Amino acid sequence: MKLPPLIAVRFFEATARHRSVREAARELHVTPGAVSQQVRRLEAFLGCALFERLPRGLALTPAGTDYQAACGEALARIGHATARLAAGARHVVRVSCTADFAAQWLVPRLQHFLQQAPELDVHVNSTERTVDLQAEDMHFAVRHGLGPYAGLQAEWLLSDDLIAVCSPRLVAPRPWALLADVTGPRLLHHGRRDDWRLWCQAQGLARVDSGQGVVFAGANGAVEAALAGQGLALVPRARVGRELATRALVGLQAPAAPVPLGYRLVYRPEALIDPALRRFRDWVVGEGLEAGSISAG
Numbered sequence: 001m002k003l004p005p006l007i008a009v010r011f012f013e014a015t016a017r018h019r020s021v022r023e024a025a026r027e028l029h030v031t032p033g034a035v036s037q038q039v040r041r042l043e044a045f046l047g048c049a050l051f052e053r054l055p056r057g058l059a060l061t062p063a064g065t066d067y068q069a070a071c072g073e074a075l076a077r078i079g080h081a082t083a084r085l086a087a088g089a090r091h092v093v094r095v096s097c098t099a100d101f102a103a104q105w106l107v108p109r110l111q112h113f114l115q116q117a118p119e120l121d122v123h124v125n126s127t128e129r130t131v132d133l134q135a136e137d138m139h140f141a142v143r144h145g146l147g148p149y150a151g152l153q154a155e156w157l158l159s160d161d162l163i164a165v166c167s168p169r170l171v172a173p174r175p176w177a178l179l180a181d182v183t184g185p186r187l188l189h190h191g192r193r194d195d196w197r198l199w200c201q202a203q204g205l206a207r208v209d210s211g212q213g214v215v216f217a218g219a220n221g222a223v224e225a226a227l228a229g230q231g232l233a234l235v236p237r238a239r240v241g242r243e244l245a246t247r248a249l250v251g252l253q254a255p256a257a258p259v260p261l262g263y264r265l266v267y268r269p270e271a272l273i274d275p276a277l278r279r280f281r282d283w284v285v286g287e288g289l290e291a292g293s294i295s296a297g
Contacts, residue, residue, distance in 0.1 A: 004042055004045050004046070005038075005041065005042070005045065007038060008038040008039070008041045008042035008045070009042065009071050009074075009075070010028070010075065011024065011028065011030075011034075011035050011038035011039060011042075012038070012039050012042050012050060012067070012068075012071065013068060013071045013072055013075055014027050014028055014035075015035060015039055015051070015058070016050070016051075016060055016064060016067075016068040016071075017068070017072070017134070017151065019057055019058050019059070019060075020057060020058065021035045021036055021039075021058070027134065027135050039051070046063075046067075048061075048063050049061050049063070049064070050063060050064035050067060051064055072269075072270050073270050073273065076268075076270035076271070076273050076274075077273055080273065080274040080277075091119060091120050091121070091274075091276035092120075092121045092122075092123060093120055093121070093122045093123070093139055093140070093276060093277060093280045094123045094125065094137065094138050094139045094140070095122060095123070095124050095125065095138070095139065095140045095141070095142070095280075096124075096125045096126075096127060096131045096133075096136075096138050096140070096141040096142070097124065097125075097126065097141065097142035098126065098127070098128055098142075098144075098191070098218060099126040099127075099128070099218055100190075100218050100219045100220065100239070101142055101144075101263065102124050102126045104236075104238065104239060105158075106124065106142070106284075107124065109287055110122055110124075113280075113283050113284075116283075117276075117279060117280075117283075119276075120276055120279070120280070122280065125138065128191050128217055128218060130143070133152070133266070133267065133268055134268065139267060139271055139277050139280075140265055140266070140267045140271070140277075140280070140281070140284075141265075141266050141267075142157065142263055142264070142265055142266075143263070143264055143266050144160075144261065144262070144263050144264075145194075145261060145264075146260060146261060147264055149264075149266050151268075152266040152267060152268060152269075153266065153267055153268070153269050153271075154264045154265070154266045155264060155265045155266075155281075155285050156262060156263075156264055156288065157262070157263040157264055157265050157284070157285065157287075157288035158262060158263050158288045159258075159261075159262045159263075160195070160236050160259060160261050160262060160263075161236055161237045161238070162195060162199060162234050162235065162236060162237070162259055162261070163234070163235065163236075163237045163240070163251050163252070164177065164182065164199070164232050164233070164234050164251065164252035164254070165177075165223075165226055165232065165233055165234075165235065165240055165243070165244070165249040165250065165251055165252070166181070166186075166226050166229075166231065166232045166233070166249065166250065166252070167226060167227060167228065167229040167248075167249060167250075168247060168249075168250045169229045170186075170229050170231070170232075171250065175250065176250045176251060176252065176253050177232065177250060177251070177252040177253070178252065178253055178254075179203060179205065179252070179254050181232070181252070182200070182203075182205060182208055182232060182252070183208060183212075184208055184209035184210065184211070184212030184213060185212050185213060185231075186213065186231040186232050187208075187210060187212060187213030187214075187231060187232060187234075188213055188214055188216065188222040188225050188226055188230065188231045188232060188233040188234075189213055189214065189215040189216065189222065190215070190216045190217070190218050190219045190221060190222040190233075190235075191215075191216075191217060191218060194261075195234045195259065195261060196210040196213070196234055197210040197211075198259045198260065198261060199234055199259050202258065202259055203254055203255070213231065214230070214231065219233075219235050219236075219239055222234075222235065223235060223239065223240060223243070223249075226249060227243065227248060227249060232252070263288070265281065265284060265285060265288075267281065
């Protein structure tokens with residue numbers, strides 16, 4: 001069996017995934033010229049073209065499409081095996097999500113999973129930014145939004161069950177807030193999320209400029225500002241259960257209007273080749289389904 005040069009295969013796979021020599025070079029920390037040279041070397045070895053060079057970029061030929069699928073799977077297997085050997089007998093699962101999601105949903109459930117899978121270590125990377133799974137060697141990420149996510153598998157975890165809340169001081173003497181209390185300057189946003197715009201659309205509040213208001217890095221900042229009477233925060237109901245029970249915050253009386261936002265688990269398609277990663281994925285998706293059925297009941 002005659003095998004191709006491994007470095008050329010790696011450079012081709014990165015170029016095919018990005019459809020860009022420049023992006024592949026950035027990922028591999030080499031020059032675009034080095035990438036082009038290795039791709040041409042591989043095409044010469046195979047005796048066929050893998051790319052069509054177009055005026056505005058690259059497109060895979062039919063042969064290139066087939067070869068990318070095979071190379072991606074082979075490199076993923078090598079990577080997973082290397083990681084296992086480097087880590088010894090233990091398997092590491094790396095997950096990226098926001099600090100709020102980690103603290104409120106993922107971490108409280110992890111202990112039970114780790115008792116079931118003591119050979120696994122789960123490393124949670126808490127960040128508000130969108131990570132590049134390939135470049136940052138991350139197996140999974142939890143993303144909030146509408147989807148889809150280019151080049152990634154995305155599986156539904158759970159919906160937001162969003163509720164608009166504010167300090168009772170903001171709407172006194174009424175016991176709760178009304179839709180009329182929702183104005184642009186009063187909106188408290190967190191992160192780059194588009195929750196308020198979609199929520200206002202669902203409620204038919206065309207008059208509200210959802211681009212106004214104060215933006216915080218995470219939900220905690222928005223909740224603290226709401227507690228201080230600075231405006232209205234739109235957050236998952238579970239996040240403010242205690243504050244609602246003690247009336248430190250009050251909810252907004254409005255018709256039920258589901259917002260098409262939710263949390264999804266995303267990963268590269270070849271990730272599930274690794275049995276340890278598949279086990280984590282099966283568990284976390286199952287937890288999301290169970291949490292959804294409980295909230296629905």
